[in-house]
Amino acid sequence: MSPAQPILSTMPRVEIGRLVAQIEELAAINRQADGSCARIALSNADRQGRELLVRWMKDAGLSVSIDPIGNVIGVSAGKAAVPPLMIGSHIDTVATGGRYDGAYGVLAGLEVVRAFRDAGVIPDRPIAVAAFTNEEGVRYQPDMMGSMVFAGSLSLEEAYATRGTDGSILKDELERIGFVGAAPLGEPRPAAYLELHIEQGPILDRTGGTLGAVADLQGISWQRVTVRGQSNHAGTTPMEMRRDAALTAARVIVFVEALCGQLGRGQVATVGQITLTPNLVNVVPGSACFTVDLRNADEATLARSEAALVDFLEQACRADGTEFEIQSLVRTSPVRFDQRIVEAIEQAAGELGHDIIRMTSGAGHDAQMMATICPSAMIFVPSIDGLSHNPAELTDPKHLEAGCETLLRVVMQLSAII
Amino acid sequence: MSPAQPILSTMPRVEIGRLVAQIEELAAINRQADGSCARIALSNADRQGRELLVRWMKDAGLSVSIDPIGNVIGVSAGKAAVPPLMIGSHIDTVATGGRYDGAYGVLAGLEVVRAFRDAGVIPDRPIAVAAFTNEEGVRYQPDMMGSMVFAGSLSLEEAYATRGTDGSILKDELERIGFVGAAPLGEPRPAAYLELHIEQGPILDRTGGTLGAVADLQGISWQRVTVRGQSNHAGTTPMEMRRDAALTAARVIVFVEALCGQLGRGQVATVGQITLTPNLVNVVPGSACFTVDLRNADEATLARSEAALVDFLEQACRADGTEFEIQSLVRTSPVRFDQRIVEAIEQAAGELGHDIIRMTSGAGHDAQMMATICPSAMIFVPSIDGLSHNPAELTDPKHLEAGCETLLRVVMQLSAII
Secondary structure: OOOOOOOOOOOOOOOHHHHHHHHHHHHOOOOOOOOOEOOOOOOHHHHHHHHHHHHHHHHOOOEEEEOOOOOEEEEEOOOOOOOOEEEEEOOOOOOOEOOOOOHHHHHHHHHHHHHHHHHOOOOOOOEEEEEOOOOOOOOOOOOOHHHHHHOOOOOHHHHHOOEOOOOOEHHHHHHHOOOOOOOOOOOOOOOEEEEEEEOOOOHHHHOOOOEEEEEEEOEEEEEEEEEEOOOEEOOOOOHHHOOOHHHHHHHHHHHHHHHHHHHOOOOEEEOOOEEEEOOOOOEEOOEEEEEEEEEEOOHHHHHHHHHHHHHHHHHHHHHHOOEEEEEEEEEEOOEEOOHHHHHHHHHHHHHOOOOEEEEEEOOOOHHHHHOOOOOEEEEEEOOHHHOOOOOOOOOOHHHHHHHHHHHHHHHHHHOOOO | OOOOOOOOOOOOOOOHHHHHHHHHHHHOOOOOOOOOEOOOOOOHHHHHHHHHHHHHHHHOOOEEEEOOOOOEEEEEOOOOOOOOEEEEEOOOOOOOEOOOOOHHHHHHHHHHHHHHHHHOOOOOOOEEEEEOOOOOOOOOOOOOHHHHHHOOOOOHHHHHOOEOOOOOEHHHHHHHOOOOOOOOOOOOOOOEEEEEEEOOOOHHHHOOOOEEEEEEEOEEEEEEEEEEOEOEEOOOOOHHHOEOHHHHHHHHHHHHHHHHHHHOOOOEEEOOOEEEEOOOOOEEOOEEEEEEEEEEOOHHHHHHHHHHHHHHHHHHHHHHOOEEEEEEEEEEOOEEOOHHHHHHHHHHHHHOOOOEEEEEEOOOOHHHHHOOOOOEEEEEEOOHHHOOOOOOOOOOHHHHHHHHHHHHHHHHHHOOOO
């Protein structure tokens, strides 16, 4: 599809074959037998991926810097020496990751740079392509760590001291792989931030493969609920004498699903984890420990769902003779992206003939950290069957292309807005 | 409380101090730091318990025999050489057992024999005291094995070949502890069978400590249900696109509790065990595997509860976009004890001034096996807080005494009935 030699023109164009080839080459590092990618943050595989990326950035003519948290940032010159437009994401993966999650956004940024260069066009603003450290948070928590430190929401010292699930200290591992850089943290401070990403959900795929202009991102509220009742013999204890912790837990699961229907407005709720004690076929559960994951892009509705959960727990425990404790594990506020950029994304996609819908991100992304320091927004492409964090993660190449050329067009038009 | 020398009288009387002292001495074998008894079937501790019991039986003047499955049976002479009245239970325990479960019934049988002897009274029929092998079924399944083999419901060969949870073969261990006996299996065939046992449930304790005349025993239906949906991201998957296996499981838990209220008639239902996959806070569960324990002393109602479960699963899975499999793990029929003996128990307790209620056993007992070969019934005494299989298992000594003297009186009166 793409000519061997780039054709010089005044109109930068995306070469999808070149982008896909880089995605595949990055995915081949430490590829597992089941096809999954395992470039866990600060592992040897992550180092290999970083080194490949740095080489590709230099090949594309970028000036590459590494900051103290290991964020890799390549900058191309613009017509004016003004703050750059940043295109970013991450290249670390979960233990059984797919090819596109993160990598697509970083490499599409590189493709945008190459598109300008090959067309002989210098963009109005410098373009910075960023790969943020440890977005996935598999080995070291919190996730989105590199962008969080870049945005000043987490101190470098705190990040350095993080102990991994394998007992390692983050700074030791960052040094070991050679990615403690000397570039000033938080620089270059971007004029705006764009992130292109697979949806990691089913909406765009179900609508037949449109693009998504991501207008906001859900706030997340995770709680751990422990219900305590009384362990009893399943045969000898009459129903009316039971204090069954699993029954209360089950009522909560049924309730939160119904609550989402009542609240509407994109409210979602998930009970993904449950542990009964003693977890025996013939013993009435004495305790049930479970998580509740509540999300909404609207803060007021999210807070309403949290209050409704507590109200229901009080009522259900009273009915069942049980007691509960609730502990907040994670609480993030919803993020509203820059609406001018969202509209620019919609307009660019429309001009290119792509269907696009305005949507909410249900997953966390580096863009939510960047949104705290500059106007930001995201573009989503469909994930087949909504799969992600899975070797079966797949996006049709024509959607990869549509996403990348929309990104390029937004970059070309954005200097008129920002 | 008890005189050093038994007083001869024409009225046999229980000496509770002697019975309690034996219960405590047996409980002291391999007692754990938390106070629990751990005489697991065919362990060294079980051997010690058996050897102590054989000695006590001989001390009480019983003629002791061991059968090929290791059941220990001591027989005292009666006025006539007719089939004996058997009093039995077991002396093996679970890993964290209490003092009374099983041991109380066997040692109360011995106390009844001693009461006759000390009073210089020869009972109308011979009395056999039996301790059945492996009632608990902790190490070797099925439980109630010794009485099951005695009653001819399980072959000796099958029992011998049982592989334990520790990999051992039952016959090897039975030989190792020296309890493969030569007495003919199933002999002496009793004219009737009585078992005195702690309730292991809360009913008698809640009613203020009456006795229980056990009229029947619940049939048990255990199933394993696997619900399959689709694992999905908890943030990016809209509620209406989910196929949440935990939601279906939760609906079933809420349903079976309500079903018991509708069916009444002593129906109980327990979901004691559940495993979600992948069991992560931020992933919609793709599968939920759980057990349902249904019990009722009425076969028709039990069967109705099983059918209602399947009907509900079909309906819930249709609503949730999930699928289910259901597998029967255990199914036993309810047992109806001999109503003449049940009435004799009520009458004897009444004559002694003890409150007694007719009740259903919610736990399995050797009596249910014996009921297949002779008229049988059980007497229950209260368990404080309904606790059992627990070091905190406790029965007030006055209830231990009330149970044992009721047993003695039934034995004295039973020859008029059986």
